[in-house]
Amino acid sequence: MPAPVITADNLVKAYKVKGKPDFLAVDGLSFEVAPGESFGLLGPNGAGKSTTMKMVGAVSTRTSGDLSILGLDPDRYGPEIRSRLGVVPQQDNLDGELNARENLYIYGRYFGLPGKVCHQKADELLAFAQLEDKAKSKVEQLSGGMKRRLTIARGLINDPRILLLDEPTTGLDPQARHVLWDRLFRLKERGTTLVLTTHYMDEAEQLCDRLIVVDKGRIMAEGTPASLIREHSSREVLEVRFGSDRNEQVAPQLEGIGDRVEVLPDRILVYANDGEAALETVTHRGLTPITSLVRRSSLEDVFLRLTGRSLIE
Known part of the structure; x- marks a missing residue:
């Protein structure tokens, strides 16, 4: 080398x-x-x-x-x-x-x-x-x-x-x-x-x-x-929005879906191996997000976990 x-x-x-x-x-x-x-x-x-x-x-x-x-x-x-x-x-x-x-x-x-x-x-x-x-x-x-x-x-x-x-x-x-x-x-x-x-x-x-x-x-x-x-995030991320005044209220009802749930001011992130399956589970629980998006994990998710959430804790 x-x-x-x-x-x-x-x-x-x-x-x-x-x-x-x-x-x-x-x-x-x-x-x-x-x-x-x-x-x-x-x-x-x-x-x-x-x-x-x-x-x-x-x-x-x-x-x-x-x-x-x-x-x-x-x-x-x-x-x-x-x-x-x-x-x-x-x-x-x-x-x-x-x-x-x-x-x-x-x-x-x-x-x-x-x-x-x-x-x-x-x-x-x-x-x-x-x-x-x-x-x-x-x-x-x-x-x-x-x-x-x-x-x-x-x-x-x-x-x-x-x-x-x-x-x-x-x-x-x-x-x-x-x-x-x-x-x-x-x-x-x-x-x-x-x-x-x-x-x-x-x-x-x-x-x-x-x-x-x-x-x-x-x-x-x-x-x-x-x-x-791979180390700090999941394969996919489900982003759901219920409205800035409702995200905090809805978040507890998403627990258990995917690997973990993170609440941001404008949306909720659900980290999961299969984002589409996570979205199906959300709707089966009777929840109807205003918008939803399934995407692959990125360095932004790693960044939020390492320099955002970990510091709050």
């Missing part, structure tokens, strides 16, 4: 808070990322995902624990590591005074690449991002999806071994998200290691070979999307 490109062992990041105990943004994370893998950190806002990415990106020092990036300690070899990483931040920070091609060229020069190489790579990356016809357009003239693709292209200017993506599709419409996913699939096929944070469950399910679910700085679960669904 090839050596991991990222190894974290009991990684901790604490912040001083005046008059209070230290705030643990990251509280003992341990994980490994294999070369060429697409690895995800899934969790709600404030879970510690971005803080972890900053330590992996060698721009924030750790409080304790061990961290190795490409075989190097980021606290000691920050510049060397950063030169071999590509970074796509949560917010686009493109230069609005430059056009799309100039943004790529100038960024390449920051890495010390010769001008001729920067010109060549800028053209290649514009083609990769499907932005050839926008090469001379100022950043402010680009749509949100175009800006995001340009930011990813910029992160590839130095042929990085690892590409870090922090919430890569936040704020994009569904069409733009799918175009961006396609570009990331192509990168993975080239052998680039992808490490991404997201709170979009469908995005993690689409993009990640393996992921960790993080909440309050701790790992709640780890595995492939499929294995996490």
